[in-house]
């Protein structure tokens with residue numbers, strides 16, 4: 494049997510690169526993202542193809558994925574966050590956040606659905622606990638992630654008859670460059686030891702992708718454990 498082909502967006506980021514390392518050797522990887530150099534460096538380590546794309550420009554995605562070929566699994570992992578109170582956050586940030594975190598993933602899903610249906614594959618949306626409850630200062634990010642859950646739920650209902658599985662993973666704070674940026678925006682110190690390690694979130698996603706076909710893990714929340 495041929496190996497699954499798994500496309501990861503934001504593949505060079507903290508969770509994305511951990512997932513690429515976790516799947517290397519058992520999945521054929523398509524490492525998608527905005528900045529080519531780190532994607533090529535990752536490909537040199539884990540194998541796979543590089544696919545440059547910008548989720549902030551949803552209309553450009555059709556050109557980016559044209560001719561991509563077989564895709565068994567699609568992991569929507571790329572994301573951005575810019576904190577700000579509703580009273581202060583400018584419309585450009587709202588638009589960028591909703592494009593990268595929601596409209597881009599919706600368009601990428603639409604474009605890849607024929608390939609995913611043909612493989613009876615799995616789509617995983619990397620959401621956030623901010624997609625379950627919105628805190629002060631998190632409106633644009635939380636709204637994009639609440640919307641991402643709606644996208645996942647509707648997609649699951651629509652595509653189940655074609656055998657496509659759809660899962661949402663909700664990580665809590667994880668030790669990545671995004672969390673480092675969040676802590677800087679909060680004016681607080683960043684100590685990676687205080688957060689979930691990216692390989693733990695990657696292991697969750699890999700389990701969902703590799704799980705037996707008679708089960709769908711619709712919603713999985715990942716919160717910090719206690720290391721003794």
Ligand SMILES: NC(=O)c1ccc[n+]([C@@H]2O[C@H](COP(=O)([O-])OP(=O)(O)OC[C@H]3O[C@@H](n4cnc5c(N)ncnc54)[C@H](OP(=O)(O)O)[C@@H]3O)[C@@H](O)[C@H]2O)c1
Pocket residue numbers: 502503504505506507508509525526527528546547548549550569570571572573593619620621622663664665666667668669670671672
């Ligand atoms: N870290 C956390 O605490 C945490 C908690 C809950 C959920 N999450 C979610 O986990 C996912 C992965 O985040 P992470 O923590 O691993 O962050 P990260 O290290 O900052 O990685 C994010 C990745 O997304 C890519 N990306 C950003 N904008 C893009 C665009 N317009 N088009 C294509 N790719 C783009 C980035 O590429 P560039 O480097 O080129 O910008 C980067 O590779 C995100 O969806 C995030 O919301 C993270």
